[in-house]
Amino acid sequence: MLTSYLSGFTLGISLILAIGAQNAFVLKQGLKRNHVFLVCFICALSDAILISAGVGGFGAIVIQFPIIETIARYAGATFLVIYALLSFKSAFSETHALQAANEIPHSRAKIIAKCLAFTWLNPHVYLDTVVLLGSISTQYGEMKNVFGAGAVTASFVFFFSLGYGARLLKPVFENPKAWKVFEILVGILMTWIAIMLLI
Secondary structure: OHHHHHHHHHHHHHHHOOOOHHHHHHHHHHHHOOOHHHHHHHHHHHHHHHHHHHHHHHHHHHHHOOHHHHHHHHHHHHHHHHHHHHHHHHHHHOOOOOOHHHOOOOOHHHHHHHHHHHHHOOHHHHHHHHHHHHHHHHHHHHHHHHHHHHHHHHHHHHHHHHHHHHHHHHHHHOOHHHHHHHHHHHHHHHHHHHHHHHO
């Protein structure tokens, strides 16, 4: 039982460890201390829903109806390009350091919308959670739900560690130049991921 749980946890961590669009967004909100708990919880809960669906056998549905992946791909690419342009605009038209006292947090509704977009408009999340984890879970037979629970735990641990751990970098981002570089890197990352989605 413990082996199945740890296997799910290890694979879950390995799949979301790479810095992607969603992780960059969580990191940015963590640095700005902008609805951090809400951001982490929505990302982790979304992963939990998708992993549960995969373990429950819904991976076959995604494979049977590729239109789901296609819609997510084009909608996700459009969203990422827009977000990249906003990051570039922020980097080149604004001069700001990360100072919590001066930060005006985005509305809760806007943060929720962005969180959901970064998760549900990312076709890779369906392949990683629903299809891949769902397929691998079948190898664990009666323990597949334990395997899934390990993967779900990994998502919660990762996102909350990323969101709240970001504050350790706060002294660095109090320098306006560091924040500009970060915005440019986020813009480049979003653009690159959008291109990869389309090709």
